[in-house]
Amino acid sequence: NKFKAGEAGQLRLAFEETTGKDMNWFWNQWYYGNGHPKLDITYNYDIPGIPNTAEVIVKQVQEDAGIFKLPVAIDVYNNGKPERYNVWLQNEADTFYFKATSKPELINVDAEKILLAEKADDKTEANYKVQFENAKNYIDRREALEFFAEKNMPELAKGLNDKFAGIRRMTIGLLAETPYKSDKVVLESMLNIARYDKDNKTKAAAISFLANNGSVEYLPIFKTAVNDSSYSVAGAGLKGLIALDENNAYTIAKKYSSDAKGALGEAISDILMKNGTEADFDVIAINFDQAPPSQGKIATVGKFITYLSKVSDVAKLKKGIDYVMRFRNIIPSEYHQFTDPAFKGPLAKLGKEKGEAIQTYIDKGFE
Numbered sequence: 001n002k003f004k005a006g007e008a009g010q011l012r013l014a015f016e017e018t019t020g021k022d023m024n025w026f027w028n029q030w031y032y033g034n035g036h037p038k039l040d041i042t043y044n045y046d047i048p049g050i051p052n053t054a055e056v057i058v059k060q061v062q063e064d065a066g067i068f069k070l071p072v073a074i075d076v077y078n079n080g081k082p083e084r085y086n087v088w089l090q091n092e093a094d095t096f097y098f099k100a101t102s103k104p105e106l107i108n109v110d111a112e113k114i115l116l117a118e119k120a121d122d123k124t125e126a127n128y129k130v131q132f133e134n135a136k137n138y139i140d141r142r143e144a145l146e147f148f149a150e151k152n153m154p155e156l157a158k159g160l161n162d163k164f165a166g167i168r169r170m171t172i173g174l175l176a177e178t179p180y181k182s183d184k185v186v187l188e189s190m191l192n193i194a195r196y197d198k199d200n201k202t203k204a205a206a207i208s209f210l211a212n213n214g215s216v217e218y219l220p221i222f223k224t225a226v227n228d229s230s231y232s233v234a235g236a237g238l239k240g241l242i243a244l245d246e247n248n249a250y251t252i253a254k255k256y257s258s259d260a261k262g263a264l265g266e267a268i269s270d271i272l273m274k275n276g277t278e279a280d281f282d283v284i285a286i287n288f289d290q291a292p293p294s295q296g297k298i299a300t301v302g303k304f305i306t307y308l309s310k311v312s313d314v315a316k317l318k319k320g321i322d323y324v325m326r327f328r329n330i331i332p333s334e335y336h337q338f339t340d341p342a343f344k345g346p347l348a349k350l351g352k353e354k355g356e357a358i359q360t361y362i363d364k365g366f367e
Helices: 008-019 025-030 124-134 138-152 155-159 164-175 182-195 200-213 216-225 229-244 246-255 264-276 278-290 293-308 314-330 333-354 357-367
Strands: 038-047 050-060 070-078 079-090 092-097 107-108 118-121
Touching: 008 025, 038 107, 050 070, 050 107, 070 092, 079 092, 107 124, 118 124, 124 155, 138 155, 138 164, 155 164, 155 182, 164 182, 164 200, 182 200, 182 216, 200 216, 200 229, 216 229, 229 246, 229 264, 246 264, 264 278, 264 293, 278 293, 278 314, 293 314, 293 333, 314 333, 314 357, 333 357
Parallel strands: 038 118
Antiparallel strands: 038 050, 050 092, 070 079, 070 107
């Protein structure tokens, strides 16, 4: 079908020819059907009349779709090692039995973590500890860490030593919302990440974590970080410095403004927009204009326009307004009803402060 139009039925036939299997059921539920599976998973052991047996019950509870047929891998763990069972879900409730001389340490339904489904899984704290230590997939560890965070369990800190940077970074964010954010062992691990982690975004996250702690003992970390070649690390370091010396925030930001890009540029811009003078216009305006379109940039529009109220030079003022309108006009028009309040309110206030000529200039930008 190269360079030709293709239909779903043709694709199904190609799959069937390749696999030798009937794929109608798959197309019916995933292409022609609607909704997605919502699974409720529970476990029992030593069921009356069925000794030395583990029971897994999987119910499909979706109300906006029919019953799905799903191939599922289930790993049953004993002594930290899994035994794999491949089964099918195809009823409103499916029950599976597995021989087990003792209660399994973990039964991991969807062991490959490939189901496109919502899952309510009745695992215990002990189950999730085994899952974190022994299950092989990234999502297994992520699920366990999210459970540890929800339950405020100290095991959450184990994620700081994970081999994958994304898990380490996620753990830093989760720890910030728990009572362990000031734990001595956690802070020592965070210092180690801030100094030596090979992933710059993770290192920056650890520095930001320490900055929120607000202790002066981390000042050397922040001073080193602010000169790092990574803008993410440098930006986090700058925020740390300012957290310890807010009165000199403007002076510190000016010192590093000659190399204001990425996260470092964002940190500098925030400080200069708040505390800067008209002399800082070029740095602030260029940083705003060159920042990539994003929800975060929309959030800075009001700050930038507030800064423009400090600008007396009409040419500069109009240039700043042009930068604002250029950003506004690259947003698709169908989204203006949602984004325009971030622009129109602050600009109306600016026009009122700067007089009729500037208000007229603003109005033309919206034409």
